[in-house]
Amino acid sequence: MGFYENDEDAFLPLRDVVFKQLREEILYGKLKPGERLMEIALSERLGVSRTPVREGIRLLEKEGLVVMLPRRGARVASITAKQLEDVLEARRTLETFAANACCAKITKTRFEELKEANRKFSEAVDSRDLRQMADTDTAFHNIIIDTAGNEKVKELLVSLKEQIFRYKYEFMKEMDDPTRLVREHDQIIKAIGECRSDRAVEMIRMHIDSQAIAIYRKIK
Amino acid sequence: MGFYENDEDAFLPLRDVVFKQLREEILYGKLKPGERLMEIALSERLGVSRTPVREGIRLLEKEGLVVMLPRRGARVASITAKQLEDVLEARRTLETFAANACCAKITKTRFEELKEANRKFSEAVDSRDLRQMADTDTAFHNIIIDTAGNEKVKELLVSLKEQIFRYKYEFMKEMDDPTRLVREHDQIIKAIGECRSDRAVEMIRMHIDSQAIAIYRKIK
DNA sequence: TAGCGGCTCATTGTATACAATAAAAAAACC
DNA sequence: GGTTTTTTTATTGTATACAATGAGCCGCTA
Numbered sequence: 167m168g169f170y171e172n173d174e175d176a177f178l179p180l181r182d183v184v185f186k187q188l189r190e191e192i193l194y195g196k197l198k199p200g201e202r203l204m205e206i207a208l209s210e211r212l213g214v215s216r217t218p219v220r221e222g223i224r225l226l227e228k229e230g231l232v233v234m235l236p237r238r239g240a241r242v243a244s245i246t247a248k249q250l251e252d253v254l255e256a257r258r259t260l261e262t263f264a265a266n267a268c269c270a271k272i273t274k275t276r277f278e279e280l281k282e283a284n285r286k287f288s289e290a291v292d293s294r295d296l297r298q299m300a301d302t303d304t305a306f307h308n309i310i311i312d313t314a315g316n317e318k319v320k321e322l323l324v325s326l327k328e329q330i331f332r333y334k335y336e337f338m339k340e341m342d343d344p345t346r347l348v349r350e351h352d353q354i355i356k357a358i359g360e361c362r363s364d365r366a367v368e369m370i371r372m373h374i375d376s377q378a379i380a381i382y383r384k385i386k
Numbered sequence: 387m388g389f390y391e392n393d394e395d396a397f398l399p400l401r402d403v404v405f406k407q408l409r410e411e412i413l414y415g416k417l418k419p420g421e422r423l424m425e426i427a428l429s430e431r432l433g434v435s436r437t438p439v440r441e442g443i444r445l446l447e448k449e450g451l452v453v454m455l456p457r458r459g460a461r462v463a464s465i466t467a468k469q470l471e472d473v474l475e476a477r478r479t480l481e482t483f484a485a486n487a488c489c490a491k492i493t494k495t496r497f498e499e500l501k502e503a504n505r506k507f508s509e510a511v512d513s514r515d516l517r518q519m520a521d522t523d524t525a526f527h528n529i530i531i532d533t534a535g536n537e538k539v540k541e542l543l544v545s546l547k548e549q550i551f552r553y554k555y556e557f558m559k560e561m562d563d564p565t566r567l568v569r570e571h572d573q574i575i576k577a578i579g580e581c582r583s584d585r586a587v588e589m590i591r592m593h594i595d596s597q598a599i600a601i602y603r604k605i606k
Numbered sequence: 607t608a609g610c611g612g613c614t615c616a617t618t619g620t621a622t623a624c625a626a627t628a629a630a631a632a633a634a635c636c
Numbered sequence: 637g638g639t640t641t642t643t644t645t646a647t648t649g650t651a652t653a654c655a656a657t658g659a660g661c662c663g664c665t666a
Binding site: 179180181209214215216217218221237238 | 618619620621622626627628629
Binding site: 401 | 648649650651652656657658
């Protein structure tokens with residue numbers, strides 16, 4: 167690669183370095199949906215041979231970030247309205263499960279983390295730093311998912327969210343009142359704090375759906 | 387590979403042939419959990435070079451059938467009780483969602499397919515052919531999932547089921563009364579036919595849970 | 607004999623060369 | 637001039653050679 171993002175990467179297999187790099191570029195829009203990923207061009211740009219590039223691309227496919235056609239190479243995954251709906255529906259299903267489980271397992275410290283996470287999200291919203299907003303929002307949701315304690319569900323949700331991250335990112339750019347998200351988070355926190363799992367589930371559902379509708383509008 | 391399962395495979399990239407072959411061997415127990423997958427040995431056995439073997443193994447990793455450790459190669463995924471619980475919980479969450487959606491979208495022809503599928507499953511149970519039982523059971527559930535019409539959920543469920551297929555297979559071997567499964571299927575069909583989605587969801591949940599408990603017992 | 611250190615070997619990681627193929631361009635034909 | 641066929645070229649698929657590394661072995665030392 168010629169350079170390394172940080173020292174950790176120096177010990178990672180090159181395929182993972184390639185994976186991380188390309189993932190970053192896809193998620194934050196440098197590589198756009200539908201764009202071809204050509205092995206030779208990438209290996210030259212990244213300064214490695216084709217082998218780790220191929221393997222890195224396979225990892226991206228695993229995360230649903232690229233699609234491969236035999237003998238035709240890989241493209242950054244683009245998404246149809248139907249696929250977006252499907253992903254969001256799957257996400258909603260799993261994340262409402264997580265919210266429910268979270269209510270049963272929440273601890274005092276976890277609850278405080280949740281509040282702290284939303285505070286950070288609120289700051290990010292105030293700062294209008296898009297990247298920061300996206301990251302802190304993810305962190306907030308991840309606390310709920312972590313508390314639910316189901317590793318497989320977590321893994322699936324990470325993958326599902328990555329698949330629509332790019333669109334969410336674009337959508338946040340044009341959102342008129344992002345402070346609404348902060349208030350929605352607060353309501354979720356409140357429901358969890360009161361151990362009202364039905365309400366928490368409903369809040370999460372609404373929270374995801376409202377974003378879903380906005381993203382959906384943008385896609386079309 | 388030297389030979390081909392069928393003509394279709396002759397046109398597939400070798401990585402896919404390798405993937406299919408190894409997947410078969412893992413699912414039906416020829417390759418056992420924890421067993422190492424060594425690239426050179428496999429490439430010799432399958433008559434291809436290491437490259438497609440490596441890529442085939444990556445595909446297996448994507449399906450959760452093998453786990454890879456950097457510089458230590460790949461092993462057939464074995465599962466802890468906790469992981470099994472997590473997978474089953476995720477499956478239950480998504481499949482109850484599918485059952486619910488199925489009730490809303492079921493058509494007359496699909497309903498007939500469902501009944502036919504359970505008839506075939508019943509025959510398989512009578513014949514005591516384990517492989518047949520597993521396949522027809524999967525086919526039955528797949529009709530419900532297909533009818534739900536969410537491709538992403540389907541994809542996730544396929545992967546989740548594969549991860550526990552081997553254990554289910556082992557468990558079926560020692561099941562005392564497999565006809566119970568046929569009756570459970572019948573109840574699910576009935577609930578769907580009556581458009582009682584609450585009941586269908588509950589039936590699916592029970593159906594999965596009863597298997598879950600049995601598999602769980604076996605693992606421990 | 608227990609523990610340390612370096613050696614060997616098996617195995618994965620990476621690079622590269624060659625083969626196969628699909629898309630694009632050029633040529634031949636009507 | 638347009639259409640089909642051939643040729644070229646770009647790109648992926650596959651094989652293989654070499655490098656790097658981790659695991660186990662063996663002898664050394666105390």
